[in-house]
Amino acid sequence: xxxxxxxxxxxxxxxxxxxxxxxxxxxxxxxxxxxxxxxxxxxxxxxxxxxxxxxxxxxxxxxxxxxxxxxxxxxxxxxxxxxxxxxxxxxxxxxxxxxxxxxxxxxxxxxxxxxxxxxxxxxxxxxxxxxxxxxxxxxxxxxxxxxxxxxxxxxxxxxxxxxxxxxxxxxxxxxxxxxxxxxxxxxxxxxxxxxxxxxxxxxxxxxxxxxxxxxxxxxxxxxxxxxxxxxxxxxxxxxxxxxxxxxxxxxxxxxxxxxxxxxxxxxxxxxxxxxxxxxxxxxxxxxxxxxxxxxxxxxxxxxxxxxxxxxxxxxxxxxxxxxxxxxxxxxxxxxxxxxxxxxxxxxxxxxxxxxxxxxxxxxxxxxxxxxxxxxxxxxxxxxxx
Amino acid sequence: xxxxxxxxxxxxxxxxxxxxxxxxxxxxxxxxxxxxxxxxxxxxxxxxxxxxxxxxxxxxxxxxxxxxxxxxxxxxxxxxxxxxxxxxxxxxxxxxxxxxxxxxxxxxxxxxxxxxxxxxxxxxxxxxxxxxxxxxxxxxxxxxxxxxxxxxxxxxxxxxxxxxxxxxxxxxxxxxxxxxxxxxxxxxxxxxxxxxxxxxxxxxxxxxxxxxxxxxxxxxxxxxxxxxxxxxxxxxxxxxxxxxxxxxxxxxxxxxxxxxxxxxxxxxxxxxxxxxxxxxxxxxxxxxxxxxxxxxxxxxxxxxxxxxxxxxxxxxxxxxxxxxxxxxxxxxxxxxxxxxxxxxxxxxxxxxxxxxxxxxxxxxxxxxxxxxxxxxxxxxxxxxx
Numbered sequence: 138x139x140x141x142x143x144x145x146x147x148x149x150x151x152x153x154x155x156x157x158x159x160x161x162x163x164x165x166x167x168x169x170x171x172x173x174x175x176x177x178x179x180x181x182x183x184x185x186x187x188x189x190x191x192x193x194x195x196x197x198x199x200x201x202x203x204x205x206x207x208x209x210x211x212x213x214x215x216x217x218x219x220x221x222x223x224x225x226x227x228x229x230x231x232x233x234x235x236x237x238x239x240x241x242x243x244x245x246x247x248x249x250x251x252x253x254x255x256x257x258x259x260x261x262x263x264x265x266x267x268x269x270x271x272x273x274x275x276x277x278x279x280x281x282x283x284x285x286x287x288x289x290x291x292x293x294x295x296x297x298x299x300x301x302x303x304x305x306x307x308x309x310x311x312x313x314x315x316x317x318x319x320x321x322x323x324x325x326x327x328x329x330x331x332x333x334x335x336x337x338x339x340x341x342x343x344x345x346x347x348x349x350x351x352x353x354x355x356x357x358x359x360x361x362x363x364x365x366x367x368x369x370x371x372x373x374x375x376x377x378x379x380x381x382x383x384x385x386x387x388x389x390x391x392x393x394x395x396x397x398x399x400x401x402x403x404x405x406x407x408x409x410x411x412x413x414x415x416x417x418x419x420x421x422x423x424x425x426x427x428x429x430x431x432x433x434x435x436x437x438x439x440x441x442x443x444x445x446x447x448x449x450x451x452x453x454x455x456x457x458x459x460x461x462x463x464x465x466x467x468x469x470x471x472x473x474x475x476x477x478x479x480x481x482x483x484x485x486x487x488x489x490x491x492x493x494x495x496x497x498x499x500x501x502x503x504x505x506x507x508x509x510x511x512x513x514x515x516x517x518x519x520x521x522x
Numbered sequence: 523x524x525x526x527x528x529x530x531x532x533x534x535x536x537x538x539x540x541x542x543x544x545x546x547x548x549x550x551x552x553x554x555x556x557x558x559x560x561x562x563x564x565x566x567x568x569x570x571x572x573x574x575x576x577x578x579x580x581x582x583x584x585x586x587x588x589x590x591x592x593x594x595x596x597x598x599x600x601x602x603x604x605x606x607x608x609x610x611x612x613x614x615x616x617x618x619x620x621x622x623x624x625x626x627x628x629x630x631x632x633x634x635x636x637x638x639x640x641x642x643x644x645x646x647x648x649x650x651x652x653x654x655x656x657x658x659x660x661x662x663x664x665x666x667x668x669x670x671x672x673x674x675x676x677x678x679x680x681x682x683x684x685x686x687x688x689x690x691x692x693x694x695x696x697x698x699x700x701x702x703x704x705x706x707x708x709x710x711x712x713x714x715x716x717x718x719x720x721x722x723x724x725x726x727x728x729x730x731x732x733x734x735x736x737x738x739x740x741x742x743x744x745x746x747x748x749x750x751x752x753x754x755x756x757x758x759x760x761x762x763x764x765x766x767x768x769x770x771x772x773x774x775x776x777x778x779x780x781x782x783x784x785x786x787x788x789x790x791x792x793x794x795x796x797x798x799x800x801x802x803x804x805x806x807x808x809x810x811x812x813x814x815x816x817x818x819x820x821x822x823x824x825x826x827x828x829x830x831x832x833x834x835x836x837x838x839x840x841x842x843x844x845x846x847x848x849x850x851x852x853x854x855x856x857x858x859x860x861x862x863x864x865x866x867x868x869x870x871x872x873x874x875x876x877x878x879x880x881x882x883x884x885x886x887x888x889x890x891x892x893x894x895x896x897x898x899x900x901x902x903x904x905x906x907x
Contacts, residue, residue: 158656160654160656189577189583190577190583191651192574192575192577192578192648192651193577193578195655196647196650196651196655196659196660197651197654197655197656198574198575198604198606198651198652199604199605199606199651199652199653199654199768199893199894199897199898200604201604201605201765201898202605202606202765202766202768202893202894202897202898203654203768203897205765206765206766206767206768206772206897210765211765211766211767211780212764212765212766212780212781212784213764213765214763214764214765215605215765215898216603216604216605216612216616216763217603217604217605218601218602218603218604219583219584219585219586219601219602219603219604220584220586220587220600220601220602221583221584221587227601231601231616234623234625238619238623238624238625239623240619240623262581263577265581266576266577266581266582266583266584267583267584268584269545269582269584269588270580270581270582271543271545271582275581378599378601379597379598379599380586380587380590380591380595380596380597380598380599380600381587381591381596381597382591382596383584383587383588383591387591395596395597396597399597508584508587509584509587512584512587512588512591513584513586513587513600
């Protein structure tokens with residue numbers, strides 16, 4: 138397999154982006170990525186787009202082909218991929234594979250979601266389609282509910298405290314405050330988190346990500362050509378993609394996601410690194426507890442030690458591994474189909490030394506994207522070229 | 523690139539399939555394909571699923587991962603791809619590329635849609651998301667409307683007669699009558715077609731495909747191993763995937779789809795054959811006129827001669843090239859995300875000599891899948907191994 142590099146990235150701000158439809162958002166992120174890569178767009182040979190509920194919330198399917206057209210790339214193969222909240226990570230993986238396997242030389246990858254123009258009940262119903270509708274969600278379970286059950290179990294089994302979980306929100310909101318792309322730019326205190334509105338016991342409002350609009354994009358090419366396009370190219374060191382149980386009742390252990398474990402093992406093996414080699418990670422904190430579980434599933438901390446790690450500051454920007462220096466889904470925002478690409482956008486900035494909350498000497502970064510309650514996950518490992 | 527073979531296929535009946543949800547349909551087709559391939563399912567390394575509006579009409583996203591789980595394949599990477607009505611063709615292409623490029627040895631490919639449980643207005647609205655919602659469809663254009671405009675233009679420019687277009691429906695309904703998987707099993711006369719209810723002038727009811735449930739699947743592996751699994755393996759000779767204009771007003775010529783032309787050229791070049799080498803084709807007759815245009819875009823007949831070709835019987839089972847011996851979308855049915863895989867199912871049966879309307883000495887088959895009004899197209903060329 139050829140070595141693959143990321144030579145350009147782009148992102149819209151995340152949040153309520155007025156006046157831009159779903160295609161406009163994707164176009165804006167792609168244009169920025171193409172300009173960043175200083176690549177003639179006529180060289181782009183394929184497009185992969187991650188999107189989850191565009192047909193439902195934005196009334197728009199055929200998004201990948203539409204996007205190709207709006208970018209002046211009509212003709213090239215353009216594919217939308219969907220894996221719920223992991224759609225962006227799956228798009229990135231397919232772009233990297235396309236180049237690594239020699240099918241294409243230049244690929245544009247993007248992720249997008251437009252959510253704020255819909256009512257909250259419509260968004261909640263659309264998001265619920267990430268679960269097993271017929272066998273679980275139809276009974277009324279929501280994602281805050283599912284992660285509430287998971288959070289309670291993690292607390293019961295490992296002694297994880299409500300305060301430890303809440304500190305994820307404090308950390309991420311603090312970091313988001315310094316990220317110009319973030320939806321929430323205001324720090325919160327632990328008291329504010331623990332006193333915020335109860336959503337699905339024990340999940341509170343500040344344990345949750347917002348409803349967001351946004352898009353992110355990246356341009357990929359063979360690593361050997363990367364320096365012709367960008368002074369600080371980033372190499373794709375490893376990639377993993379795996380599936381897991383779709384329902385809570387099929388999980389052997391509510392406190393771990395086998396898809397994350399499997400995808401990360403694949404990615405670590407391909408990159409030939411260990412979890413301890415990662416300095417910066419953007420992980421899928423769709424709820425505060427999900428960040429703690431990810432930090433364990435990815436091997437940063439032993440099982441059950443993710444809570445104390447947050448309390449000790451080990452996941453802060455100055456910690457053992459900086460987790461979600463962007464502010465994560467919780468503070469930066471979670472335009473679902475965009476998230477996996479946005480994580481890569483943030484890591485590329487970090488590895489270039491241009492991060493919003495720059496991690497010192499960041500040489501290896503990891504992006505972890507999760508769908509549903511672990512039904513699918515992608516892990517992408519990036520390094521300085 | 524390694525040679526790729528199809529070693530097993532499966533399909534549900536198309537039509538109103540009572541008592542089966544979207545996942546059940548996909549599971550049934552996949553089980554049949556796995557059994558046909560006599561492959562131990564533990565060897566399946568990846569799954570690609572084509573689906574268009576599952577989140578919207580069936581309330582189910584994450585479909586690829588869910589399907590993997592329901593088949594006992596939890597863990598493997600599973601990806602849903604979407605390109606409107608060409609979703610199934612895109613899935614097949616990704617499975618073939620994954621094996622051809624050496625990433626996987628055994629891949630399961632499927633396509634599915636569940637449509638009949640929704641109201642006709644809901645289905646119409648969901649299908650409209652295949653067009654450019656913001657820039658065309660929001661103004662009220664529907665797909666029958668778009669193809670009505672296209673049909674009128676083809677008639678005006680080339681002298682194609684209403685009778686010639688109607689004869690596509692007569693042919694396809696006649697063929698569907700002999701296909702046990704078809705939704706419509708009853709021949710119709712030209713008078714019945716031309717006298718059927720006007721839907722969007724000049725498109726009449728019998729120019730349209732029905733609303734359908736259904737799924738189809740295929741198992742792929744390297745050609746060198748294919749005979750270990752099936753006595754009559756089918757080789758993937760070529761594959762093309764291209765995009766085109768998303769709106770009618772961006773088309774230079776309403777009577778041709780550049781995405782089809784480009785995808786077919788790619789596929790012919792890869793297969794090293796000419797259009798005249800194809801004995802049997804399953805083409806995307808989403809409306810009668812679309813079959814005529816496809817027969818021209820694919821190079822079977824010169825531009826403007828597709829109408830007379832139907833009248834002369836050149837697209838019949840005994841003709842120069844048998845077009846849609848399955849009955850096509852119009853008679854077999856059009857569960858949107860399944861269609862591209864169903865075309866391949868039918869061609870594999872033809873190349874094995876087991877077709878519903880068997881074409882004599884069928885050695886090379888072509889599947890043509892189209893999204894929207896030509897925004898995306900895939901072409902897959904198959905041959906006896």
